Amino acid sequence: MRRGTRGRPASGGPAVLIRNVDVEGYGRVDVRVAEGRVVEVGPGLGGRTGVDGHGGTLLPGLHDHHLHLTALAAEAASVRVGPADVNGADELAKALTGGAPGEWVRAVGYHESVAGKLDRAALDRLVADRSVRVQHRSGELWVWNGAALRAAGMDDAGDGRFWRSDERLRGRVPSTPLDLTGVGRRAAARGITGFTNADPHPDPDLHTILRPLPQRLTVLGLDPAAPVKIRLDDLTLPTPDELAERVARTRPRPVAVHCVTRVQLLVTLLALDTAGAVTGDRVEHGAVIPAETVEWVRRLGVTVVTQPHFPVERAAAYETDVHPEDRGHLYRCGTLRAAGVRIAAGTDAPYATADPWAVMRAAVGREGPEALPPRAALGLFMGAPLAPGGPPRAVAPGARADLCLLHVPLREALRGLSADCVRAAFVDGRPITG
Numbered sequence: 001m002r003r004g005t006r007g008r009p010a011s012g013g014p015a016v017l018i019r020n021v022d023v024e025g026y027g028r029v030d031v032r033v034a035e036g037r038v039v040e041v042g043p044g045l046g047g048r049t050g051v052d053g054h055g056g057t058l059l060p061g062l063h064d065h066h067l068h069l070t071a072l073a074a075e076a077a078s079v080r081v082g083p084a085d086v087n088g089a090d091e092l093a094k095a096l097t098g099g100a101p102g103e104w105v106r107a108v109g110y111h112e113s114v115a116g117k118l119d120r121a122a123l124d125r126l127v128a129d130r131s132v133r134v135q136h137r138s139g140e141l142w143v144w145n146g147a148a149l150r151a152a153g154m155d156d157a158g159d160g161r162f163w164r165s166d167e168r169l170r171g172r173v174p175s176t177p178l179d180l181t182g183v184g185r186r187a188a189a190r191g192i193t194g195f196t197n198a199d200p201h202p203d204p205d206l207h208t209i210l211r212p213l214p215q216r217l218t219v220l221g222l223d224p225a226a227p228v229k230i231r232l233d234d235l236t237l238p239t240p241d242e243l244a245e246r247v248a249r250t251r252p253r254p255v256a257v258h259c260v261t262r263v264q265l266l267v268t269l270l271a272l273d274t275a276g277a278v279t280g281d282r283v284e285h286g287a288v289i290p291a292e293t294v295e296w297v298r299r300l301g302v303t304v305v306t307q308p309h310f311p312v313e314r315a316a317a318y319e320t321d322v323h324p325e326d327r328g329h330l331y332r333c334g335t336l337r338a339a340g341v342r343i344a345a346g347t348d349a350p351y352a353t354a355d356p357w358a359v360m361r362a363a364v365g366r367e368g369p370e371a372l373p374p375r376a377a378l379g380l381f382m383g384a385p386l387a388p389g390g391p392p393r394a395v396a397p398g399a400r401a402d403l404c405l406l407h408v409p410l411r412e413a414l415r416g417l418s419a420d421c422v423r424a425a426f427v428d429g430r431p432i433t434g
């Protein structure tokens with residue numbers, strides 16, 4: 001039996017009655033589930049059997065629309081060397097030499113504010129007696145020390161800096177143990193029943209690798225119906241016509257274009273104007289959306305899969321790294337919604353928090369017009385995997401029984417927006433919380 005949006009059968013789930021729950025659009029009801037679907041919603045469906053919801057809200061399960069699952073699962077076997085974890089070269093060296101000599105060290109979360117720009121020579125000064133590789137917080141750069149390069153037979157690889165080279169480096173390092181059980185369990189406890197993996201070059205065996213996850217899985221670029229991810233880089237930026245040709249080649253499939261700068265967004269919008277946008281096209285991140293382009297984004301009908309928590313989590317770095325002209329346009333949320341642009345959110349874990357509730361709180365706490373009302377913040381994680389930002393999924397007859405049960409009524413949950421209010425999660429009607 002296969003998993004995922006592509007392969008997981010909708011049928012075969014157990015028959016379950018979830019009693020005494022609050023369902024938006026219905027009020028206090030019972031919900032009957034069978035064969036992986038909601039089959040009946042209404043008051044007094046079935047005596048005392050089943051799960052008693054105690055008046056808590058039953059919602060569609062949350063879907064994290066953008067994250068990197070193998071990198072997240074590798075975190076348990078990694079050393080954290082971000083600005084929140086270490087400060088200065090001495091602490092960095094200590095963190096990198098914490099394990100047994102001879103083992104490969106995988107360090108993550110690095111930012112230049114810790115100990116400056118890293119390269120092979122700088123790392124060798126910190127650690128020479130074991131193989132070390134350090135990933136930049138952006139997830140786009142690995143720096144290897146001399147011992148690591150020699151161990152991998154790549155002693156001639158220059159300064160040890162590998163920019164966007166995950167595909168090339170795959171197979172060069174001993175495989176990292178993946179804590180998929182932990183990732184699945186923590187996500188379930190947060191009410192997450194589905195993930196969209198957003199690696200630019202997904203491992204062709206990703207569905208097999210991720211099989212231990214109980215959540216439903218969509219993989220950009222791999223699943224036949226899912227968008228194809230296109231990663232742009234200012235240094236190698238295609239012309240709008242070149243990008244339009246690339247988009248045209250992926251049709252009828254939608255595209256998910258990585259846009260973190262002003263010029264990347266403009267090239268993408270021009271290309272979509274030329275190629276024609278289709279349902280399911282997405283802008284990943286939309287880090288800089290100038291005010292004058294908001295209406296253009298709406299007209300194209302693309303969904304912006306945003307990270308409203310980045311300006312909060314990365315406030316210090318943005319003070320120095322972001323051009324002053326761009327600061328007013330960072331990770332728009334409220335203004336996009338007000339303009340009728342389809343928006344959805346992904347945590348981008350492990351490069352930011354894996355907790356969608358923290359993302360919702362950040363969206364509500366944004367300054368001025370970018371703030372979202374709490375229900376809209378919750379909605380960022382409620383769209384369908386292949387139509388994020390589209391019509392919200394609902395708990396209603398015929399819907400998939402991927403569900404999130406809260407301890408409390410919705411109004412109370414929206415006040416705190418905390419994962420603490422999650423009581424249980426179900427995929428195809430099967431409980432995935434312990």
Ligand SMILES: [Zn+2]
Pocket residue numbers: 066067068198348
């Ligand atoms: Zn990402």
